[in-house]
Amino acid sequence: MYRVLLADDEGIAIDSLTYIMDKEFHDKCEVRSARSGRAVIEMAETFRPDIAVMDIRMPGIDGIEAIREIRKFSPATVFIVLTAYDKFSFAKDALDLGVMSFLTKPLDRKVFVDTMTRAMAGIDRTREQRSRELSNREKLDAVVPMIENGLVYSLLLLDNSPQVTASYCNLLEIPESYGFVALLACGDVASGHENPEQPKAPAPLTGSGDHLGNPIGTGIRLQKYYAKIREILKEYSAHAVIGQIMMNKIPVFIPYEAARMDYVERVRVIDRVRRIISRLKEETGVNYRMGIGSVMPLSDMRTSYREALRSLCENNETVSHADDLPVSCTYEQDYPIDLEKQLFDSVKNGNIRDAGLYADQFFTWMEKTQAATYENNVRLKTIEFVLWAEHIAYQSGGFGLYRFADRGDYLNIISDYTVAELHTWFVTKIRDAAEKIADKAKSSASSLTHRAKEYIDSHYSRDLSLDDVSRELNISPYYFSKIFKEEEGVTFIEYLTGIRLSHAKKLLAENKLPVKEICAAVGYQDPNYFSRLFRRSEGVSPTEYRESR
Incomplete structure (x- = not known):
């Protein structure tokens, strides 16, 4: 069915066009008419025509001005202009308004029918395209959660292959190289926690480790609210990647542009998450808490996940951030903790080149900043790192049989080598550990x-x-x-x-x-x-x- 609006100040012209529409298109069209510019605008506001056949010369508001007004609220309407005058005097304004065709009076019936047929065919194509777009959107809406869950699963539970992660990020249009994990937990409020104004003593850990009771029961209830939870979490960040429900928890990966989150931003994030949790409770009637991990490179999201889980377990606030918790180990300001992490990540991954590169950079830092004053500490750090790298290699099976006496000469090396010789030995041993892991994996x-x-x-x-x-x-x-x-x-x-x-x-x-x-x-x-x-x-x-x- 097509909605057709006929606009002409001559009653005989309206009657003629209506007769042609009835004879040629029968019940395919719903036809209405108006005899002035104002009347056609008012009718179009409620009728929303698919096609409007407009006479240029009408009393009051002319056809061009009427088209301009109708375009504002009905941009999809197809306009066909009727004129008894030289059409070229109106061509520029009409073309600017997207008029499909000009027809001159007296009207040729065949030309009018052909023009209407073309207009209807164009509307059909637009409707089909719209239908395809809606269908594709429905399919995408169904597929995106699966892709998001795949990325979360890859980041948190698998071996986080950079290629796999890059593929998922490309599909989800995520350009950021960093991010953090927020872990949403649901459950019944533990006894004594009903009044949020009262101080909360630490509750005994439940089976879920998040101080919320009945984790399995609430997790099952949560299934029916999953789509709504996704919708609300997406309001926090359009690029938030939301995993599936795991018992009573939902892991959320949030991409982040910078390698660190400063204090002001952290407070802003916590405040916003509090508002989101309040809304989640209002919408679903379920109690929630959220633990937030630190910003990490994508390759280290499992660490951020563990921090988010620890945030849930170690206090009973509605929202807790890992950076606000007491930590077991802090580092002095100039200590290259990122370089240390890169070094051992390279060893674990069997990346020989990077392991050697980061080992060289770390020892160079010790030579430049520590050796002159703390040479013994440099020697201790050297053997600490070498032994730990070899421990990683032993655990992977890279060194084969463990022999208690294999490293009996290490103490002499640490004591007798010069710092320069120790530098070479350090890099070599770190590379050897990575190579053993690589060889084992390859074998x-x-x-x-x-x-x-x-x-x-x-x-x-x-x-x-x-x-x-x-x-x-x-x-x-x-x-x-x-x-x-x-x-x-x-x-x-x-x-x-x-x-x-x-x-x-x-x-x-x-x-x-x-x-x-x-x-x-x-x-x-x-x-x-x-x-x-x-x-x-x-x-x-x-x-x-x-x-x-």
Whole structure:
């Protein structure tokens, strides 16, 4: 149905246009009319026409001015201008207002019908496009929470691959390199906490560790409010990434531009979160608390998560921030804690180059700022870091068998080496620890890949899937797919296809079995699919390949 508004100061013209609309378009259109500029504007405000056929010359407000007014509240209306005068005298104003077509009086019926048909077709296209946009938005609204949960899961629970994180951030249009975790917990208020004006003594820890009772029951109740919680949390930050409910908690990752959050900003964040929690309680009838972790690089969100959890556990405020809690260890102002962290992160990740680089930078800092006054402390810090790096490598299995006496000469080295010699030894030992971890990971990946290839080579003729091989190796499909691609440079499917086509070519060269039987012999059930794969790989069909041998 199209809403059509006819505007002309001549009654006979209105009657003529109405007759044509009725005869040509029948019940496809709802038609109304007006005979002055003011009347057409007032009618358009309530009728909101899809198409308006406007005479230029009307008493009072003319057609051009009427179009201009209607455009303000009904921008999608398609305008067709009628005029008994030279249309070019009105062309500029009309074109500026987006008029679709000019029709001159006396009106040619066929031209009018063709013009209306084109206008209706344009409206149909606009409606279809709008429908597609709404459909896409619905799909996006359904998919975004899954993508967000994937990012939260990757940041907090998996090995936080930079490539995976970058992919998620790209999908969610997150440009920031830093962020922090806010952990929202729900539950029943513990006894004695009902009055927020009274001081709150620390409550015994519940099973959830957040001083809120009945975590499982409230977590189940929370499911029906999840969409509303997302909506309210998004008001805090449009880029807030919200995970799924875990028992009675929802992890929220909030991107942040800077590497640190100053005091003023921290207070502002806490105040705003308090308001959000009050609104959440009003909307859902559930009690909430929130713990907030420190700003960290994306690679260290698990630390921010642990801080957020600790914030929930170590006091019973509605909102608590990790930076406000008593800490077990603080560092003097000039101590390069970030450099220390980068050093050990590189060791853990088996990144030999970075481990050596950060070790060199850290020892250089000690030489320049500590060695002259605190040389013994430099020696102690050297052995502390080396032993801890090797501990990390031992824990990963990189050093193999642990022998109690393996490091018996370290005390002599620490005592006897000059600071310059100690610098070289320090960097070497840190690099060695990272290298052991890298070699272990590579050896493990190579072993798994070798076993996978053996299994594929022996079972390629079956209906073999990624899950089948992963199950045989007793590792997850995701991990197997990742290490196989890294080791072989091709995906599992590409490797399997190559093996199958290689055997198919051997069978075709023997020129005995029909192509259909060869297809089945190498693991394909659909001959047409087999032929397409073969042609894509070899440039010819299986039959043509056989004939060319």
